[in-house]
Amino acid sequence: MTRLGQSSIEDVVAAMTLEEKVRLLRGKGVSISGEGGPTVGVKMDERVPGAAGSTFALERLGIPSLVMADGPAGVRIAPQREGSDVRFHATAFPIATLLASTWDQALVEDVGSAFGHEAKEYGIDVLLAPALNLHRFPLGGRNFEYYAEDPLLSGKMAAAFVRGLQSQGVGASIKHFVANNHEWNRFAMDVKVDERALRELYLRGFEIAVKESQPWTVMSSYNKVNGEYTSECARLLTRILREEWGYDGLVVTDWFAGQDVAAQVRAGNDLLMPGTDAEETEIGEALASGALEEASVDRNVANLLRLALKSPTFAAYAYGERPDLASSAVLARRSATEGMVLLKNDAGVLPFAGQGSLALFGNHAYDLIAGGTGSGDVNKAYSVSLREGLEAGGAKVDTDLAAQYQAHLDSEKAKQPKLTGLAAFMPKSPIVEMTLASELIETAADRNAAAILVIGRTSGEFADREASDFLLDNGELSLLGRVSRAFRSRRKPIVCVLNIGGVVEVASWRDKVDALLVAWQPGQEGGHAVADVLLGEVNPSGRLPDSFPMMLSDLLAAENFPGVATGEATMRAGAVPVTPSEIEYRDGIWVGYRYLNTFDKEVAYPFGHGLSYAEFTMTDLDLSSESFEDELVASVKVANTGAHAGKEVAQVYISAPSSDGFEKPSEELRAFAKTRLLSPGESQVLSFRLTLRDLASFDATRGSWVADSGTYVLKVGASSRDIRASARFRLASTRVIGGAAKA
Ligand code: GLC
Numbered sequence: 001m002t003r004l005g006q007s008s009i010e011d012v013v014a015a016m017t018l019e020e021k022v023r024l025l026r027g028k029g030v031s032i033s034g035e036g037g038p039t040v041g042v043k044m045d046e047r048v049p050g051a052a053g054s055t056f057a058l059e060r061l062g063i064p065s066l067v068m069a070d071g072p073a074g075v076r077i078a079p080q081r082e083g084s085d086v087r088f089h090a091t092a093f094p095i096a097t098l099l100a101s102t103w104d105q106a107l108v109e110d111v112g113s114a115f116g117h118e119a120k121e122y123g124i125d126v127l128l129a130p131a132l133n134l135h136r137f138p139l140g141g142r143n144f145e146y147y148a149e150d151p152l153l154s155g156k157m158a159a160a161f162v163r164g165l166q167s168q169g170v171g172a173s174i175k176h177f178v179a180n181n182h183e184w185n186r187f188a189m190d191v192k193v194d195e196r197a198l199r200e201l202y203l204r205g206f207e208i209a210v211k212e213s214q215p216w217t218v219m220s221s222y223n224k225v226n227g228e229y230t231s232e233c234a235r236l237l238t239r240i241l242r243e244e245w246g247y248d249g250l251v252v253t254d255w256f257a258g259q260d261v262a263a264q265v266r267a268g269n270d271l272l273m274p275g276t277d278a279e280e281t282e283i284g285e286a287l288a289s290g291a292l293e294e295a296s297v298d299r300n301v302a303n304l305l306r307l308a309l310k311s312p313t314f315a316a317y318a319y320g321e322r323p324d325l326a327s328s329a330v331l332a333r334r335s336a337t338e339g340m341v342l343l344k345n346d347a348g349v350l351p352f353a354g355q356g357s358l359a360l361f362g363n364h365a366y367d368l369i370a371g372g373t374g375s376g377d378v379n380k381a382y383s384v385s386l387r388e389g390l391e392a393g394g395a396k397v398d399t400d401l402a403a404q405y406q407a408h409l410d411s412e413k414a415k416q417p418k419l420t421g422l423a424a425f426m427p428k429s430p431i432v433e434m435t436l437a438s439e440l441i442e443t444a445a446d447r448n449a450a451a452i453l454v455i456g457r458t459s460g461e462f463a464d465r466e467a468s469d470f471l472l473d474n475g476e477l478s479l480l481g482r483v484s485r486a487f488r489s490r491r492k493p494i495v496c497v498l499n500i501g502g503v504v505e506v507a508s509w510r511d512k513v514d515a516l517l518v519a520w521q522p523g524q525e526g527g528h529a530v531a532d533v534l535l536g537e538v539n540p541s542g543r544l545p546d547s548f549p550m551m552l553s554d555l556l557a558a559e560n561f562p563g564v565a566t567g568e569a570t571m572r573a574g575a576v577p578v579t580p581s582e583i584e585y586r587d588g589i590w591v592g593y594r595y596l597n598t599f600d601k602e603v604a605y606p607f608g609h610g611l612s613y614a615e616f617t618m619t620d621l622d623l624s625s626e627s628f629e630d631e632l633v634a635s636v637k638v639a640n641t642g643a644h645a646g647k648e649v650a651q652v653y654i655s656a657p658s659s660d661g662f663e664k665p666s667e668e669l670r671a672f673a674k675t676r677l678l679s680p681g682e683s684q685v686l687s688f689r690l691t692l693r694d695l696a697s698f699d700a701t702r703g704s705w706v707a708d709s710g711t712y713v714l715k716v717g718a719s720s721r722d723i724r725a726s727a728r729f730r731l732a733s734t735r736v737i738g739g740a741a742k743a
Contacts, residue, residue, distance in 0.1 A: 050078025112164025155208025351536025356449025374461025459501030
């Protein structure tokens with residue numbers, strides 16, 4: 001009697017008919033549930049309503065159906081079920097960009113564990129997260145779901161999240177493999193990128209995540225890379241991912257991705273999601289015609305069986321659909337505070353010392369943007385506004401002003417159409433800021449001790465940001481100017497909080513505020529978390545995972561983002577119209593601080609920047625050797641010389657010697673660590689182990705990673721432009737690290 005778990009994988013595959021094998025290669029169909037709205041698309045017999053999809057069972061051989069659910073900010077399932085008044089909420093954690101801003105791998109691992117707990121208790125086998133595409137350009141629509149402009153920070157955060165998630169016995173799906181850096185026409189976009197940039201920037205984060213966390217699944221992306229759909233590309237999915245990096249899990253498509261199903265199967269894309277009958281037919285026809293060999297099908301089915309063997313469903317885990325949301329909420333709040341970045345704090349106006357009441361301006365002071373929309377959204381039970389957080393923290397808030405804003409929000413929301421189905425999935429248009437009468441602002445300035453202005457930006461799958469979204473609009477600028485004048489004329493501070501999913505322009509107006517805090521989209525507990533920081537319960541320790549440029553045009557990607565159409569729109573099978581198009585990543589490796597620092601461009605705030613209520617020094621930098629053999633250990637002492645307990649992030653950058661005609665960035669992040677909470681006067685020694693790969697660049701002509709001989713400079717800093725200590729070491733001879741799959 002052949003059965004999964006009792007027989008070898010090979011025997012189970014051999015016991016299948018060809019039709020049974022083919023059916024296992026595709027999912028059961030789509031179920032996209034809008035925000036509380038009805039399920040849209042082909043309804044399937046969902047074990048977990050609202051999950052993104054599931055695979056077929058084959059009871060005859062003991063193969064269960066596996067359930068997959070989104071997403072990077074929380075478990076996404078339908079909050080209501082027909083015929084039941086029970087609510088099925090999950091925790092809306094802070095967005096990935098905020099988690100990256102913590103620079104704290106241990107914390108992100110804890111968050112991953114909480115995700116895993118909730119997913120397992122809701123009957124999920126694979127969580128479709130983390131998403132780690134590079135923040136190539138601030139207008140990328142899904143940057144909120146991704147970590148950073150740097151591949152090391154992205155990869156390390158993803159690996160930490162995966163370790164935590166999978167420690168609970170639920171699988172991860174690192175996505176979207178690869179170069180899905182924007183949303184426009186994503187189903188058909190052809191990304192033209194040179195091999196060095198592909199290796200050093202776009203693949204590197206995934207490489208780190210695969211090697212350091214062994215994710216159960218990898219999700220290939222919608223787009224093409226250099227003319228080939230990633231989901232159909234054997235070089236990416238087999239030669240690089242499996243043969244070069246040693247990945248032994250399953251590869252799943254993004255939903256409805258790609259065109260040539262036989263090519264997907266052959267390339268090593270094991271599972272087609274959400275799955276359509278047309279795909280099954282196409283695979284059968286390809287096998288019958290000989291265009292597809294059965295060995296590829298067997299290989300892919302075997303990978304699905306290995307995944308099933310690890311799954312909670314195969315273990316018949318008796319999930320209770322009652323996860324510990326209270327504990328998750330505590331962690332959501334703590335992680336949110338750890339990822340907030342204090343950009344400016346003139347004269348130490350923060351933390352508020354409990355004097356007088358606070359005047360809150362801006363819609364989003366009363367209506368928090370907890371996260372983005374689309375598959376990265378979470379059907380959460382609540383979200384805490386800044387007003388609620390401040391009052392819960394014991395602060396007094398101007399209630400007249402609050403009442404005006406609440407009335408404005410209520411009336412504007414009443415006008416918004418009730419969105420259901422796919423429309424509920426799309427990015428939401430923001431509510432226009434209220435026009436305040438001058439006397440209202442003047443009165444508020446008379447009777448409050450300080451002003452807090454919140455600037456909000458939504459973000460979502462399916463659409464990139466408009467260039468205008470990067471700038472404050474006239475209503476926001478006018479409000480900012482008027483509030484700033486009114487409070488400063490009375491020698492009272494104005495603090496600005498950015499409730500955003502991606503980088504915005506700040507240079508032109510930051511002089512109008514005394515303090516500037518990036519809260520990102522901080523999850524359902526966001527109001528408490530921002531209040532914790534503003535009131536001094538928590539000392540901010542976040543550091544920027546992205547550069548804040550002076551203007552978008554300072555970045556090379558601005559030149560041709562988001563690409564050009566190269567043909568007429570056509571309908572994809574069963575999905576949406578696509579326009580053949582392409583974008584050339586002409587910036588190559590010159591992305592973010594790699595470009596801005598190397599070419600000495602002025603920035604509003606640099607990669608890695610973040611202030612504290614304390615001050616820190618970094619001294620006693622020590623290298624294990626001045627000549628590099630196989631590894632090198634650097635250590636540095638971080639001391640709190642301030643008056644508040646706090647945490648510091650030590651960032652290790654390497655400047656490598658350039659060889660002739662092979663330019664390198666002025667420095668690249670190669671290691672980082674966050675201290676524990678240091679009391680005033682306390683210090684901690686942080687150590688970093690650097691390997692040959694940390695010195696190497698990818699030389700496309702040799703098809704290898706190469707560390708050039710010469711003198712290297714190791715820099716330790718509090719940001720990429722605030723270097724506190726540096727030391728040199730030598731590599732006596734050029735070292736070639738082979739094994740890369742040929743381009
Ligand atoms: C979406 C997204 C992907 C998500 C999947 C399932 O289109 O691109 O991130 O996991 O489909 O919802």
